[in-house]
Amino acid sequence: MERAPVSWVVDPDDPRAPPQEIWDRMTPEERERVLDALPSEFEVSEASPPEGDFHFNPKVAARDTLGGYFQRIGRRVYLACELPVYYPAERMFAPDLIAVLDVEIKERAHWSVSAEGKGVDLALEILWSGRSKKDLEDNVARYASLGISEYFVFDRRRRQLRGFRLVQGSGRYQPIVPQEGRLTSAVLALDLGLDGDRLRFFHGQDALPETRELLDRLGAMVGDLEARIEQTEKRLDEERRRADEAERRLAEALAELERLKRERG
Structure with missing residues (x-):
């Protein structure tokens, strides 16, 4: 007896990946259909508003700096800016920067946790003139509940850097305590610090x-x-x-x- 197809319709007004139990029952063809339907681009009204250089440049610099470093040392770390991320049955979100360890390095239209087999390891948000509540309160609760190991917020206007690390098994973050003005990322095995209004990454005492x-x-x-x-x-x-x-x-x-x-x- 043939199994009835599993139906999952992506709502264009609120695109979400299917719950894990539905994903697990899908055939490869059904999964491919869902992945193709998950949008990777959004109208301005549906995503982040247009951004200026003060917000755009730091996230791209972070991605390129880390990407070059990990390529040089031969470590596989996938990095992306503003990539739509789909956790099962969750609202889509797109951090300024994500890092995922030990996965294939290739171009992607989005990150689907069910399809990739793992979630995001680190998220970074750049704060310039947007709503600080979103980055410093809403995202702290949400990213922790999703199991993202580390979350950093760089407030460029105020020249502040905050970091949070997941308390295993609790679904909540605890602040990362600065050491000599820097925050240690266990995910990246690097330190983060500020040089004026610039975000820098450090390996030991040396800035990348x-x-x-x-x-x-x-x-x-x-x-x-x-x-x-x-x-x-x-x-x-x-x-x-x-x-x-x-x-x-x-x-x-x-x-x-x-x-x-x-x-x-």
């Missing part, structure tokens, strides 16, 4: 270089290499000139020697 800093370093290295090449070329030109001059003098000396031989003969 941001993309623009790496480009500046690369530019300086290229400039230094070009200067060395130019100096080497000048030195080779001078050595060639000296060799040509020595060869010319030798030729003149040999010619003079031949002349003297002829006169004596």
